[in-house]
Amino acid sequence: MNEGEETLLARWLSNELTAEEKRKLEESGEAETLRRIVASMETWTLPDLAENTYANIKSKLDSKNEARVIPLYQRRSFLAIAASLLLLVGLFFLIRPMLAPSAAITEFACNAGETRELKLPDNTNIVLYGKSKISYDKENFTNDRKLKLEGEAYFEVNTKGPFEVDFANGKVNVLGTKFNVLTTSEEAAVKCFEGKVKVEVESNSAVLVPGQGARKTKSGNFTEFEFKPNVLPGTGAYRNIDNTPLEEVCNTLSVFYDIKIINENVDLTRKFSGEINQENLDTALTMIFVPMDITFVRNQKTVTIRNK
Amino acid sequence: MDSVCDEVNYKGIFKEHGKALRNFIYYKCGDLDRAKDIMQEALIKLWENCSKVELGKAKSFLYTVGQRILIDQVRHDKVKLEFTKKSEINTANDPAFELIKKEFEQKLMRAISEMPETQREAFLMNRMDNMSYKDIADALDISVKAVEKRIHLALLYLKDNVKELKTHKI
Numbered sequence A: 001m002n003e004g005e006e007t008l009l010a011r012w013l014s015n016e017l018t019a020e021e022k023r024k025l026e027e028s029g030e031a032e033t034l035r036r037i038v039a040s041m042e043t044w045t046l047p048d049l050a051e052n053t054y055a056n057i058k059s060k061l062d063s064k065n066e067a068r069v070i071p072l073y074q075r076r077s078f079l080a081i082a083a084s085l086l087l088l089v090g091l092f093f094l095i096r097p098m099l100a101p102s103a104a105i106t107e108f109a110c111n112a113g114e115t116r117e118l119k120l121p122d123n124t125n126i127v128l129y130g131k132s133k134i135s136y137d138k139e140n141f142t143n144d145r146k147l148k149l150e151g152e153a154y155f156e157v158n159t160k161g162p163f164e165v166d167f168a169n170g171k172v173n174v175l176g177t178k179f180n181v182l183t184t185s186e187e188a189a190v191k192c193f194e195g196k197v198k199v200e201v202e203s204n205s206a207v208l209v210p211g212q213g214a215r216k217t218k219s220g221n222f223t224e225f226e227f228k229p230n231v232l233p234g235t236g237a238y239r240n241i242d243n244t245p246l247e248e249v250c251n252t253l254s255v256f257y258d259i260k261i262i263n264e265n266v267d268l269t270r271k272f273s274g275e276i277n278q279e280n281l282d283t284a285l286t287m288i289f290v291p292m293d294i295t296f297v298r299n300q301k302t303v304t305i306r307n308k
Numbered sequence B: 001m002d003s004v005c006d007e008v009n010y011k012g013i014f015k016e017h018g019k020a021l022r023n024f025i026y027y028k029c030g031d032l033d034r035a036k037d038i039m040q041e042a043l044i045k046l047w048e049n050c051s052k053v054e055l056g057k058a059k060s061f062l063y064t065v066g067q068r069i070l071i072d073q074v075r076h077d078k079v080k081l082e083f084t085k086k087s088e089i090n091t092a093n094d095p096a097f098e099l100i101k102k103e104f105e106q107k108l109m110r111a112i113s114e115m116p117e118t119q120r121e122a123f124l125m126n127r128m129d130n131m132s133y134k135d136i137a138d139a140l141d142i143s144v145k146a147v148e149k150r151i152h153l154a155l156l157y158l159k160d161n162v163k164e165l166k167t168h169k170i
Helices: A003-013 A019-027 A031-040 A052-065 A078-099 A246-257 A281-292 B007-029 B032-048 B055-073 B095-114 B117-128 B133-140 B145-163 B163-167
Strands: A103-109 A117-118 A126-135 A148-157 A160-166 A169-185 A188-201 A206-207 A212-216 A222-226 A237-247 A261-265 A271-277 A292-301 A302-307
Touching: A003 A019, A003 A212, A003 B145, A019 A031, A031 B095, A052 A302, A052 B007, A052 B032, A052 B163, A103 A117, A103 B007, A103 B032, A117 A237, A117 B145, A148 A246, A148 B117, A160 A222, A169 A246, A169 B032, A206 A212, A212 B055, A237 A246, A246 A261, A246 A271, A246 A281, A271 A281, A281 A292, B055 B133, B095 B145, B117 B145, B133 B145
Parallel strands: A148 A160, A261 A302
Antiparallel strands: A103 A126, A117 A126, A126 A148, A148 A169, A160 A169, A169 A188, A188 A206, A188 A212, A212 A222, A237 A271, A292 A302
């Protein structure tokens, strides 16, 4: 059998036959049967994976991480049993951190230019924007709902009770609510969409109701502001920005696209209302700066802006 | 550095290969539930070894591990594969024709189930999961030529086994 004969039909299937081979196959009538076989299979399908398949995998991975207690051999004496149990419990707490030192901290990160939606064990929904991440102690979370945020995230806390978000220079405490937190290492802006939010940044604090926000700028000013809470941030191609100082708009862009914005002479207290494009950085920059008569020059991940 | 241990990458691998991997195990054992479980186990093994597997090798790792888990689990000689139909276009054909078509498909499914495993899996990965011969070669860690040989033999087997229906007018 020559080389080509061993793969003939596979090459027929991928349409890689020579004219001569094709002709021979047609003449023998075999091509007809083969076509019938292929045509029949075109309509066959297998079921999709169930929606929760990935979540299932993650929970199996998580349960594998939990430390296990190794039971001591049981002794007859009651006192001995009690003593050994006590020792066991003591040992357990001692070695637990050594067994799985990082098992308790769960982290969710998102990439620049993307959004990521996730759900916490208490049914809280979170959207991460761009280069952002949250981390929390999974084991203690149901008792003590606290997490750390870097970057920007939108939260929908669906169950009652205290919930805390810590970031570089402050924290937010809420009671069953919808809110957005934008953070950089020195600034923060929190918006309350529903419920009640208490913000603490350095030595300042404010309690926000829907439509209210609070921000701390680089210059150190901590101010409260108003915005329209009827449009939620969402995860679509555009994010709505209402009456927001350019400085904060720049922070949002920096976090989302992981870029650095250098300002030459633009007054960053100017307010911007419009949309942030979450699919293309250049489009986003154009839509924000051009209407405000600001020119921008982009060099990879650095954008320089100046007045026209 | 791109690592499998990065959850974004790991989830991407799941999204890209999860279903095809489940199907692959199914082609080998004919048990969809088992295939689903093995797919998940393979993914778990991937995470557990994430620091040792290069991103580009994750696919072949999954297929190799999947096969190994299956071999450990069960000795299967006979498999019976079944496929469902995508939404049927209403052909309004005469019932006799429909019956012949149905018989043909059942014969075809049976022949596919009975052919040698290595031929069957390569053939179905191409037909059902739309994997190119190169994709299949990467997943199974064999040459493209080897894939072509298997698929050639699969088609040969089918052609010979459903030949008797050729005389009917379809």
